[in-house]
Amino acid sequence: MTKLTASCLLATGLLVFTVGRSTSVVVADDAQSNVAAAATPAASELPAIRFARKDAAKLAERAKQLADAAGQAAAQFEVATKAVADAKAAVAVIDKTLADATAAIPLAEQAKVVADKSVTDVQEALKKTEAEKANDQEAINAAKTVVETAAKAAAEKTKQLVDLGEAKKKNETDKPIATKKVTDAEAALKPLADAKAAADKAAAEAQTAVQAAQKRLDAFIATLPKADPAVIRLVQKFTHTRPLLACRFDANADYVITGAQDNLVHRWDVFTGSHAEFAGHRSWVNALAMHPSTNLLVSGANEGQLIWWNVLDATPTAQRTVAAHQGYVRAVAISPDGQLVASAGNDKLVKVWNVADGSLVQTLTGHGSHVYNVGFHPSGKFIVSGDLKGVLKQWEVGTWKHVRDLDAGILTKYDPTFKADCGGIRSLDFSPDGKLLAAAGIADVTNAFAGVGVPTVALFDFETGTRTKVLKPKDNFQGTCWGVKFHPSGEFLVGAGGGGAGSLWFWKPDDEKSFFAFKLPTVAYDVTFHPDGLRLAVPLYDKTLVVYDLGPKVEVAAAPPAAK
Amino acid sequence: MRCTYACGSESHLSRRSFLEGAATGALSLAGFAGMTQVRAAEELASKQKQVVVFDLHGGVSQLETWDPKPNTDNGGPFEAIPTSVPGVYISELLPHSAKIMHHLALVRGVNTKEDDHGKGSYIMHTGHRQTPGFEYPYLGPAFSTLLTPAGSPLPGYIKVASGGNPREASFLGPRHAPVAIAGDKPPANLGLPDGVDAESDKRRREMRAKIGQRFVQGRRQAMTEAYNSSFDQAAALIARKDIFDFNTIPDAEQERYGKHDFGKHTLMARKLLENGITFVQVQHSNYDTHSENFNFHIEQLGEFDRTFATFVTDLADRGMLKHTLIIVLSEFGRTPKINHLQGRDHWSKAWSVAVGGCGIKGGAVVGKTNENGTAVIDREVNGGHLFHTYYRAVGLDPTKAFYHEGRPFHKADPATGPITEILA
Structure with a gap:
């Protein structure tokens, strides 16, 4: 499947993305007030400040998660470190036992020799006593007792020697196993050490990003920010494997959505870089529209279909698929009141659909060539569509009357060599x-x-x-x-x-x-503003989606100022 | 390359035959003109092989036509659709052609190794790479020479909708150079000048012929023949100018072919074939889509597809497919990689040619490109293989060379051979 990487330079801080989204919501203490504000944003607050506040809160949330993750990585590292120490201790015990046994065996052998000699000696003494004092049963019995005692002592020494041998053998067998346990534990420790280092780094960077975002918010509150193209700079970049064709932010700007030449819609989490694919189209996805107040995304592709999606779905699945046009769907738009979807296609038609159930409301006919674009007037009263031959048609919503044509003929040309029109809206x-x-x-x-x-x-x-x-x-x-x-x-x-x-x-x-x-870096196929009015996203031919910031630059100190 | 007739080549014999026919002058033309279309077609079916070339000028994309690669990095936005031949898929931009795929064969492993328009075109129309000192005749003049029946009053090779270059005939002589017509318009000045009626026109041509014959005696060579043949040809054309009259074609016919230039040109091609022209070439321009490849292919193939499929169906219905070889070619294909202008550039390393009709096994597919279309991985062929195949398809021996000034000019590269997999 697709291979993705992401990097983020949000604000002037740094974020390192990790794959996958956490579902837990944990808020850092110092960002508590901001999160509360972001949860209930003041309607009158400037979008730039509102989103700066939200950025700070989201980044703080993420910093806390990364700090927790760093803590967990540290704990795992500690457990693994202890496992290495325990394994080494076990080897040390074996070594000591082995050394002791090795040292004791010669002594035991010596003791056994002495004991055996002693048995021989007392047996000789018994024979002598039996020969010399045959009638002295008491003496004989005494000698026999001495022999028995000596034999017992010798047996004991023999057993001691055998026991020592067996102990030595057992420890010799155990040692490689214990040694391997050390190697294994040390090997297990390495990735955990790396993970800990990475988690520490991510946590530190996230913390820097939080500081930057907070500083940005403070600066915006102090002086109202204004978009200035002259200060444009790259702040985020998402890399894909195919050229990207269209892009939109969702209403909360948690995600940036793109259509691509791989027939998929792609969603990137702008805070974590995590990625999801929306599969359902059979051709290039050139057209995207976000609902103004819900999580509905409508996409259109060159096979002629429209698809309704919940843009926040953890595993995105098509909610409704509409066979909308013969040939390309070139554009899709949602009305300002969120009730209607308009689509434009190569069948020279503009079609209007009911958002709620996907039913066809109206087909607008009149274009003489492929319809390349469609949009709603901000009042919601009109639809304007534009075609390959530079004809813009204005339609009245509701009555569906064709109001008038506007002439954008400068955007088209009939090429006599190709014997075809080129250009279009x-x-x-x-x-x-x-x-x-x-x-x-x-x-x-x-x-x-x-x-x-x-x-x-x-x-x-x-x-x-x-x-x-x-x-x-x-x-x-x-x-x-x-x-x-x-x-x-x-x-x-x-x-x-x-x-x-x-x-x-x-x-x-x-x-x-x-x-x-x-x-x-290369040709851009679309552009969309972040709802904060400061940033914009651009899908590029070079397979990247880039986000630029036109907002004021906010200087961020590398380290907290020293206390005076 | 001037034709001197010192070689006794087939072209010489053919020319002599033609002149014998032409010697009787314009008098013989009425008989041919009197035939009905269907009878003429049947007559032709019994004796004459014909060829029609569709030249998709500028380099059509193989990925948007005969060798689609959907869902790959190079595939573009179009899907592949099934055809009348089970298991064979072509681009969704050719829905009508898909229905007549059983009449066509696809050669998907063409590698001509030449990305220049002129040089690529030369390979596709001569079967040879350009070589200094060798001006190979184009396929049109060659087949005009080899297939046109003796005594045919009309040109053997007519190009519709593109200029005719006399150099195409090379040493085969001007008799076989293309006559160019611009679509629904007959060649210029076919009408008699004011004040000249048919009878006086006949008398003045007879007088010109007598004077001309006296001049030619003892000094016959190509230039004099060219001079004569141009008069003969002009006379024949004047006698048969009705062929080029679009007013005689019912509107419904033009509707079926599409009311655009290519529709008219293709209808003209059918008419020309029905009237016995040996070799007709129709150009459809333009496919050189460095920018907007997909939009332009929607436009161009939208015209080509229905018209072409209607043409093939008509030929099949009229029994003409049996004796008419159809070739759909370009100077090369287009780059699998899609460029930043959503265009495709020149690509000769792995592309496709479609053929059909006379001598061709309908529904056959030969050659294979890799998963994303960048290279041929099975049964690679070049212009030589294609020419061997064209010749074999119309029953000619490509290994028998033309001779000019004692030098052999191979009809098809002897290092290659026919693509037997697609020959019937």
């Missing part, structure tokens, strides 16, 4: 106030074979339906803008994409040239 997004609509893709195509053109976002005044701006990179970049998102503040937009190289572009809605661009 790769991404679309509304400004949070609903006044602007952004549609992204490629314009000014000079070579359809090689995808040479200019990454472009067409910006529309949604009230009048007129195209107001054409946003392009300020440098001479060639490629496609695969993803566009308004920052929650509405103050700027981010585009993600690439051609030969990958890039993020940042535009102000009233300036056609990007005010900032950031080079990516």
